Amino acid sequence: MKPLLPPIVVNGTTISAERIAAEAQNHPAPKGKPGHAWQAAARALALRELMLQEARARGFTPAPVEVAPGQIETEEEALVRQVMEIGVTPAPVDEAALRERYDAAPERFRSPTLYEAAHILIPVRPDDLAGKAQAKEQAEKLLAEVLARPDSFADLARRYSACSSRDAGGLLGQLTSGDTVPEFEAALEQLEEGQVAPAPVATRFGFHILRLDARARGSVLPFEAVLPRLRAAEEKVAWVRAARAFSERLIATADVSGIALKVA
Structure with missing residues (x-):
């Protein structure tokens, strides 16, 4: 009999159903549709496996750091972070573009009412x-x-x-x-x-x-006052874009079966 859920294999490494079921607890799904959580968990683990394989291919040694008081990364988390630090290169923030965004609608940037x-x-x-x-x-x-x-x-x-x-x-x-x-x-x-x-x-x-x-009512803030907030937001967007591009490059050269792997 054909299995209900095919095995997930990433470049020859199988991700067990038990691991996917455990990971699925971290992914919300519409009521009555647990398959959505399963698919999201499988994609997350497959992408994580690609990151780990990339880290090992580069010869990285896990170097866990403290991410919160008393909370240390696992070795796998450290490898994923290390490969992301090397592989993800965000585009620099264009301050002139931020100025244009501000000038287009300065009334959006007010002090609190x-x-x-x-x-x-x-x-x-x-x-x-x-x-x-x-x-x-x-x-x-x-x-x-x-x-x-x-x-x-x-x-x-x-x-x-x-x-x-x-x-x-x-x-x-x-x-x-x-x-x-x-x-x-x-x-x-x-x-x-x-x-x-x-x-x-x-x-x-x-x-x-x-x-x-x-x-x-709050007054319109000058560009200089909102620039740090605009820059921080743009840096986050640039990092997400770069991380997506890096993940897509890994996926493009990977041999993955059991799931259509894509970046969320």
Whole structure:
């Protein structure tokens, strides 16, 4: 009988099904489609085997280093790193091209927006469907009270909010872009200063009665201020491109069976 999954052979070296199954735990797959994880694991191990073969062909001796406090590379990890250091040559960053990218849309590069806001949190777990309905109903009732009597916000926060900010009447102090979850910040962006959100704001924490007290929009940053960030991002992209090209060169000259090897 033909095996369900053919053996993976890389230049004469067989990668066992047991190794692939163990590696598959590190690769997410759509629900009900474990074959996706298996294929991804098989490709990763086949490419890793090519890297190890290249390192041995070059006569490298494993030289493990500490990659995190108390965490030392294995000998195989060291060989893969060493061969990548030799084989991957990223293109230099073109600062003039970065300048052109900046000049095309400088408004994308702003300092963080500052907010002063207050909220009343009615908590509920994301997976608690029955609790969500109850929490939303309670939040809507509290919101109606706030809209009818805006000066009741602080008292209602002290009585009903599940956030520690209740002790300050719901005041959250000064927030910057990125300090809160995206849904919360998106709601802040829709409000005018002094306005209460017209509906409870749903986040992973529950429902919020939200008020924006003040906002100071970030100013456009000069090119010199964003250059280090742009350069770092471009260096990462250049390294990925070079690593892909190196991997594709190894694949092009390899004898691989059992899987169509390609670079992700």
